[in-house]
Amino acid sequence: MIRFRYHGKARIPPHWHPVDEHLTVLDGTFRIGMGERGEESTATTLSAGAYAFVPAKMAHYAWTDGDTTVQVHGIGPFVINYVNPADDPSKGGRK
Numbered sequence: 001m002i003r004f005r006y007h008g009k010a011r012i013p014p015h016w017h018p019v020d021e022h023l024t025v026l027d028g029t030f031r032i033g034m035g036e037r038g039e040e041s042t043a044t045t046l047s048a049g050a051y052a053f054v055p056a057k058m059a060h061y062a063w064t065d066g067d068t069t070v071q072v073h074g075i076g077p078f079v080i081n082y083v084n085p086a087d088d089p090s091k092g093g094r095k
Contacts, residue, residue: 001071001072001073002071002072002073002078003026003069003070003071003072004069004070004071004072005067005068005069006028006064006067006068006069006070007067008064008065008066008067009063009064009065009066010063010064010068011061011062011063012061012062012063013038013061013082013083013084013087014035014036014037014038014059014060014061014082014083014084014087015059015060015061015080015081015082015083015087016056016057016058016059016060016081016083017054017056017057017074017078017079017080017081018056018057018077018079018081019056019074019075019076019077019078020053020054020055020056020074020075021053021054021056021072021074022051022052022053022072022073022074023046023051023052023053023054023070023071023072024049024050024051024070024071024072024073025046025047025048025049025050025051025068025069025070026048026069026070026071027048027067027068027069028048028064028066028067028068028069029045029046029047029048029064029065029066029068030045030046030050030062030064030068030070031043031044031045031046031062031063031064031065032044032046032052032054032060032061032062033060033061033062034054034058034059034060035059035060035061036059036083038061040063043061043062043063059083
């Protein structure tokens, strides 16, 4: 289990995980979409208390426009594989 706390606007570029992801919005509003292009117009808005399931290897993206806390749980290891390697902040990519 891991919690992500976003302050203000945050963008999570298209990525995928090798394991299923169970996501619960604890506070705020979280927008999530499926696919490799990051099209905000096709995303789903999740409010506090909402749950989403993202199957293993499904490319997805997300963003917040205000303070938001999201809890993710599943069976690890939890790895983030960016569709575009240039988006990976751990390798000097976009932040």
